[in-house]
Amino acid sequence: MFDYLIVGAGFAGSVLAERLANEAGKKVLIIDKRNHIGGNAYDYFDDAGILVHKYGPHIFHTNSSEVFAYLSKFTQWRPYEHRVLTTVEGKLLPIPINLTTVNTLYDLNLDSAGLEKFFDSIREEKQYIRTSEDVVVSQVGRDLYEKFFRGYTRKQWGFDPSELDKSVTSRIPTRTNADDRYFTDEYQFMPLHGYTRMFNNLLSHPNIHIMLNTDFGDIEGIIPYKEIIYSGPVDEYFDYCYGKLPYRSLQFKHETLDVAQLQSVAVVNYPNDHAYTRITEYKHLTGQTGTNKTSITYEFPSWDGDPYYPVPRPENAELYQKYKTLADALPNVHFVGRLATYRYYNMDQVVAQALTTYNKLNQRSVLTSTVKQKNGKSTAQYRAAS
Ligand code: FAD
Ligand code: UDP
Numbered sequence: 001m002f003d004y005l006i007v008g009a010g011f012a013g014s015v016l017a018e019r020l021a022n023e024a025g026k027k028v029l030i031i032d033k034r035n036h037i038g039g040n041a042y043d044y045f046d047d048a049g050i051l052v053h054k055y056g057p058h059i060f061h062t063n064s065s066e067v068f069a070y071l072s073k074f075t076q077w078r079p080y081e082h083r084v085l086t087t088v089e090g091k092l093l094p095i096p097i098n099l100t101t102v103n104t105l106y107d108l109n110l111d112s113a114g115l116e117k118f119f120d121s122i123r124e125e126k127q128y129i130r131t132s133e134d135v136v137v138s139q140v141g142r143d144l145y146e147k148f149f150r151g152y153t154r155k156q157w158g159f160d161p162s163e164l165d166k167s168v169t170s171r172i173p174t175r176t177n178a179d180d181r182y183f184t185d186e187y188q189f190m191p192l193h194g195y196t197r198m199f200n201n202l203l204s205h206p207n208i209h210i211m212l213n214t215d216f217g218d219i220e221g222i223i224p225y226k227e228i229i230y231s232g233p234v235d236e237y238f239d240y241c242y243g244k245l246p247y248r249s250l251q252f253k254h255e256t257l258d259v260a261q262l263q264s265v266a267v268v269n270y271p272n273d274h275a276y277t278r279i280t281e282y283k284h285l286t287g288q289t290g291t292n293k294t295s296i297t298y299e300f301p302s303w304d305g306d307p308y309y310p311v312p313r314p315e316n317a318e319l320y321q322k323y324k325t326l327a328d329a330l331p332n333v334h335f336v337g338r339l340a341t342y343r344y345y346n347m348d349q350v351v352a353q354a355l356t357t358y359n360k361l362n363q364r365s366v367l368t369s370t371v372k373q374k375n376g377k378s379t380a381q382y383r384a385a386s
Contacts, residue, residue: 001027002224002225002226003020004029004225005031006031007228008339009037009199010038010040010350011337012336013032013229014039015202015351015354016229016354017203018205018208019358022205029211030208030209030211031210031212032210032213033215033216036054038195039231041195042055043194043195044194046254048294050283050293053297054252056299057282061183062187062346064352065186066355067351067352070351071198071351074198074202075197075198075201076193077189077192078189078191078192078286079189080189081183082181083180084182084278085268087269096182098174098175098180099115099176099178100178102144112176122142124142132153132162132164132170133145133161133162134166136149136161136169140174147272150271151271152277155301158248159311159313167312167344182267190285228332228333230333230334230335231339233339234335234339237335238327243319245310245342247309248302248309249301249304249305249307249309250299250300253298255295255298259293260291261281262294266281267280276298277300278298281295283295310342310344320342334361336354341353
């Protein structure tokens with residue numbers, strides 16, 4: 001009998017498997033319906049020998065020393081600061097919008113103080129910032145909003161920014177200096193040998209059994225286990241009883257080109273042209289040299305395909321709350337991760353959420369065994385009584 005069945009071998013499932021097996025001595029079965037571990041962070045060496053990300057570019061960044069220290073037990077790191085350019089009116093400009101972006105776009109020569117005044121003159125005053133449009137126009141005005149954000153967001157989400165919660169475009173800051181890094185987090189690294197190697201290290205423990213190509217529905221009720229950790233879509237767990245929660249998907253087109261380098265940075269965004277949102281060139285992430293080929297990925301947003309992004313809209317938050325009420329009523333099923341808690345979380349946030357979940361499970365198990373010792377009651381009796 002397994003102590004835990006873990007559904008999904010992404011960050012949420014794998015971190016919990018490691019903690020429960022390694023720290024708490026539990027027997028764990030982790031399953032994934034895909035043919036690999038790592039969830040959406042899975043990477044592999046393609047035919048050109050380049051390490052590519054099957055589900056689009058995954059750049060690790062965090063301000064959490066705890067998350068960084070935890071993952072550092074399973075990987076070495078390669079320092080990497082992410083930079084993104086975006087194509088507007090035939091120019092390649094830094095995004096997040098910064099001093100260089102504005103000066104190059106409008107052919108100006110502002111300094112930081114001048115740019116602050118410029119933004120003050122074009123920003124739209126908003127009493128309340130509710131939507132993703134409000135966020136951007138209140139900072140940089142309508143022209144920059146339309147050139148850099150409106151088209152990209154419509155393509156990425158299938159909704160206008162005015163129809164999306166402010167949290168979506170709030171991920172992208174506005175800068176008045178020339179800092180062109182995509183993130184400013186304290187820790188910015190890529191796993192030296194890739195994510196999949198890191199996941200292998202997380203999961204290589206005698207108490208962890210892995211079953212790939214296995215859907216939860218195929219083994220539910222067949223393999224005995226005491227508790228479940230579930231990191232798939234929460235609406236699927238409950239057979240969509242309140243209706244489907246929307247998740248935005250992407251189609252990835254991977255290509256290898258006979259050139260040493262395609263673009264000057266890892267990611268180039270296309271807010272206003274093409275059906276794809278961005279092109280990623282992986283050699284920038286890995287620092288791989290010694291090949292005259294390069295591998296790239298185009299991302300085409302769609303509603304069909306694997307669920308990737310919860311869609312931050314008020315009606316979806318409301319629907320999620322109904323599923324959460326059902327989830328909270330199941331003491332032996334724990335919902336963790338981006339799909340199961342319907343949160344637009346980055347990798348580090350999912351790791352933090354999994355570590356917090358582990359601490360809760362651990363405290364509960366300490367509590368139940370203490371109560372058991374004191375009262376001579378079984379765990380099941382304690383749970384039934386509490
Ligand atoms: P997942 O990685 O989705 O893992 C869930 C797993 O559960 C999947 O492998 C799935 O196959 C499995 N599963 C689902 N249902 C079942 C079932 N019924 N039976 C069996 N298995 C099941 N984050 C960053 O920090 N930096 C980035 O640069 C970044 N870039 C991203 C780019 C893209 C294109 C996307 C889509 C996401 C990006 N993220 C990034 C977010 C990152 O992917 C997530 O935060 C992280 O992977 C979530 O981990 P998870 O374990 O919650 O979910
Ligand atoms: N965004 C945009 N233009 C850009 C970059 C981002 O409009 O050039 C918006 C878009 O809505 C996107 C959101 O900001 O979904 C968050 O961007 P991020 O790069 O964090 O998206 P992710 O990497 O999660 O897809």
